[in-house]
Amino acid sequence: MADLYPYLIASLPELQFGARPAFSFERLIEMCHNMIPPEDEALVKSCATDAYLEEDINDPTLLQWRIFETGLRNELVMVRAGRKKADAQKYLRRNPDPKEQLFHIAMTSHRMTSFIESEKFLDRERWRKLDELALGHYFDCPALIVYALKMRILLRWDAIESADKQATLERILV
Numbered sequence: 001m002a003d004l005y006p007y008l009i010a011s012l013p014e015l016q017f018g019a020r021p022a023f024s025f026e027r028l029i030e031m032c033h034n035m036i037p038p039e040d041e042a043l044v045k046s047c048a049t050d051a052y053l054e055e056d057i058n059d060p061t062l063l064q065w066r067i068f069e070t071g072l073r074n075e076l077v078m079v080r081a082g083r084k085k086a087d088a089q090k091y092l093r094r095n096p097d098p099k100e101q102l103f104h105i106a107m108t109s110h111r112m113t114s115f116i117e118s119e120k121f122l123d124r125e126r127w128r129k130l131d132e133l134a135l136g137h138y139f140d141c142p143a144l145i146v147y148a149l150k151m152r153i154l155l156r157w158d159a160i161e162s163a164d165k166q167a168t169l170e171r172i173l174v
Helices: 005-013 026-033 038-046 061-083 103-111 115-134 140-163 167-174
Strands: none
Touching: 005 026, 005 140, 026 038, 026 061, 026 140, 038 115, 038 140, 061 103, 061 115, 115 140
């Protein structure tokens, strides 16, 4: 099977933080089918959930993303546990490279008064990291992995913004 990355990636719409994705993650997987090798398709599929955080990964892009994401989550756990005077150790995940310095991102997010703004800040930082991982990759598997991870961020915000806010508020207040 020929790798048709240039054709596939060139056909994908550009993603911008805060914009609605043009299609679903399932559609992205459909587009990948028969265009890229099955092992690369499996890597893109793994981006649909957090499964790559627990599995052994041989892909350098997903490994770097896991290091960042696990490090960020661990820092958030430690900051939040410190505020509640709770033991953070039982919530921390094993990180293959704990040297990633993410304390400042966690603290900035924690100090925000709005939960939504805090989450947007965290996702902008994730987006920034994905842009960094994409440097030098244009029509290859790492570019497609970054696209899939960015798409997942956009789909999350699309779900948040399209949620029935009135029903949620009534459920909370009752």
